[in-house]
Amino acid sequence: MRENFEKLFSHFEAPEPPAGLFEKIILAIKREQELQQTKRLLFGFLFLLVTSFIATPLSWTMLVNQVKSSGIIYFISTAVSDFGTFLAFWKDFGLAIAESLPVAGITVFVLNMILAVFTIRLFLYKKRLLVGYLLHNKLEF
Amino acid sequence: MKAYTDEQLVIDYLRGDEESLEILIKRYLKPIYSFTFRFVGDSQEAEDITQEVFVKTWRNLKKFNKNKSFKTWIFHIAKNTSLDFLKKKKTIPFSDFENEEGENKLIETLVDLAPLPDELFERADITEMLNMAMNQLAPKYRMVLFLRYNDHFTFREIAEILAEPPNTIKSRHQRALIKLKRLLSNLK
Numbered sequence: 292m293r294e295n296f297e298k299l300f301s302h303f304e305a306p307e308p309p310a311g312l313f314e315k316i317i318l319a320i321k322r323e324q325e326l327q328q329t330k331r332l333l334f335g336f337l338f339l340l341v342t343s344f345i346a347t348p349l350s351w352t353m354l355v356n357q358v359k360s361s362g363i364i365y366f367i368s369t370a371v372s373d374f375g376t377f378l379a380f381w382k383d384f385g386l387a388i389a390e391s392l393p394v395a396g397i398t399v400f401v402l403n404m405i406l407a408v409f410t411i412r413l414f415l416y417k418k419r420l421l422v423g424y425l426l427h428n429k430l431e432f
Numbered sequence: 433m434k435a436y437t438d439e440q441l442v443i444d445y446l447r448g449d450e451e452s453l454e455i456l457i458k459r460y461l462k463p464i465y466s467f468t469f470r471f472v473g474d475s476q477e478a479e480d481i482t483q484e485v486f487v488k489t490w491r492n493l494k495k496f497n498k499n500k501s502f503k504t505w506i507f508h509i510a511k512n513t514s515l516d517f518l519k520k521k522k523t524i525p526f527s528d529f530e531n532e533e534g535e536n537k538l539i540e541t542l543v544d545l546a547p548l549p550d551e552l553f554e555r556a557d558i559t560e561m562l563n564m565a566m567n568q569l570a571p572k573y574r575m576v577l578f579l580r581y582n583d584h585f586t587f588r589e590i591a592e593i594l595a596e597p598p599n600t601i602k603s604r605h606q607r608a609l610i611k612l613k614r615l616l617s618n619l620k
Contacts, residue, residue: 297584
């Protein structure tokens with residue numbers, strides 16, 4: 292019986308898809324792909340922005356505290372106020388300053404600055420894409 | 433050229449072969465368009481839905497279970513997308529698709545399900561007759577018949593596509609055949 296009805300349905304004219312539908316589908320998928328990439332980029336940008344916003348004051352405070360407690364200011368002010376002595380003992384001064392450098396504070400602060408610069412650069416390079424996405428699409432959290 | 437299975441094409445696409453997706457779309461463009469056209473009965477709407485079906489398929493390709501049939505999966509997406517579209521439009525009574533109530537099962541199962549008469553196939557206007565008869569059928573019957581005899585799905589696959597129990601599909605199929613036979617004999 293199945294063959295019987297399959298034979299009957301072979302007479303049925305299946306509608307042909309309109310010309311250009313395949314290209315439209317490919318285009319729609321490409322558009323969707325771009326949208327997904329932009330969305331990922333936007334979330335990455337927002338993450339970096341928030342991270343650098345939170346980390347900047349913290350790393351700055353950490354650096355200032357470490358500089359204050361390290362005694363580096365004392366060595367530098369001595370070198371500036373008595374430049375002759377500094378020149379005579381520059382090697383010892385240099386070593387003392389280097390030893391008192393707040394390495395951890397400087398590293399964290401520099402890394403944070405690199406992150407902030409990278410975030411700004413990312414925004415400047417992709418601003419049209421990011422702003423366009425925000426204007427035309429509602430963010431779905 | 434080697435004919436790849438749908439599942440192999442999906443795997444190839446996910447591995448980065450863009451052409452595999454194009455082959456898949458070309459392979460299913462006509463069946464899916466035809467399916468959505470049958471659902472909504474309008475070429476422009478069917479075009480939009482078909483586009484949406486392929487975008488949804490692409491979006492969920494990573495979630496596709498490679499041990500299952502891609503054909504059944506894409507038709508299931510097509511059915512859901514068409515239903516969503518019709519729900520938004522609110523143009524059809526949804527009981528038409530979902531409700532099996534209100535049928536006189538006893539009378540219908542008593543009707544003979546003999547093969548179609550040969551004279552029917554000899555008629556010049558068989559296509560026109562079939563179109564007319566199919567258009568008079570309720571969408572739920574039309575869909576089962578098309579999926580079975582035009583798209584060559586098994587009952588189990590149709591049940592998967594329409595997300596209904598296989599026994600419901602079998603009884604609906606039987607009723608659809610009886611109704612179609614009646615319609616065809618009335619059109620003679």
